[in-house]
Amino acid sequence: MSDTRSRPSCRTRTLIAGAATLLLGGALAAGCRSDARPDVHRPLTxxxxxxxxxxxxxxxxxxxxxxxxxxxxxxxxxxxxxxxxxxxxxxxxxxxxxxxxxxxxxxxxxxxxxxxxxxxxxxxxxxxx
Ligand code: HEC
The missing domain is CATH 1.10.760.10 (Cytochrome c-like domain)
Structure with a gap:
């Protein structure tokens, strides 16, 4: 029973962690300047x-x-x-x-x-x- 009760909150936590990872990844990619195009500060489409x-x-x-x-x-x-x-x-x-x-x-x-x-x-x- 305790198992069924913990499931929704666990899934919620996973969602939040996933969203945070996406945001962090996006921020890192936007700030990344490892390519040789110093004037374009965004990834290529x-x-x-x-x-x-x-x-x-x-x-x-x-x-x-x-x-x-x-x-x-x-x-x-x-x-x-x-x-x-x-x-x-x-x-x-x-x-x-x-x-x-x-x-x-x-x-x-x-x-x-x-x-x-x-x-x-x-x-x-x-x-x-
Ligand atoms: C074999 C070598 C060679 C290749 C391959 C080549 N070009 Fe060129 N390109 C030249 C040369 C030489 C000129 C200068 C032409 C002139 O003004 O007499 C030139 C000129 C240009 C210009 C300037 C035109 C102008 O009006 O000043 C552009 C833009 C250009 N090329 C784009 C490209 C693109 C895009 C590609 C790939 C699809 C390409 N070239 C492939 C040799 C090349």
């Missing part, structure tokens, strides 16, 4: 994470994401936080999408390699740089 993977596979061999200095192409840190792209074109989604689709100078085109979803994910990620 799922969309941005997928875009990061596209970047790693398709772009990282020519572009740094975390600095502005050039590798084979210009560093893309802060690419959407400045008014103009390195070429002088306005830094907006349309221009960057067109560059990715059609290429530019020594940069190859990716219009065939990326589907719409991957392009959207990639642009979302570029906005976090």
């Amino acid at each position: 799922l969309e941005e994470q997928r875009g990061q993977a596209v970047f790693a596979a398709q772009c990282a061999q020519c572009h740094y994401a975390d600095r502005r200095s050039a590798l084979h192409g210009p560093g893309l840190r802060g690419v959407f936080r400045r008014p103009y792209l390195p070429s002088g074109a306005p830094a907006n989604d349309d221009r960057v999408r067109a560059t990715i689709e059609h290429g530019r100078g020594m940069m190859p085109p990716f219009g065939e390699a990326l589907n719409d979803q991957q392009m959207r994910d990639l642009l979302a990620y570029l906005h976090t740089l």
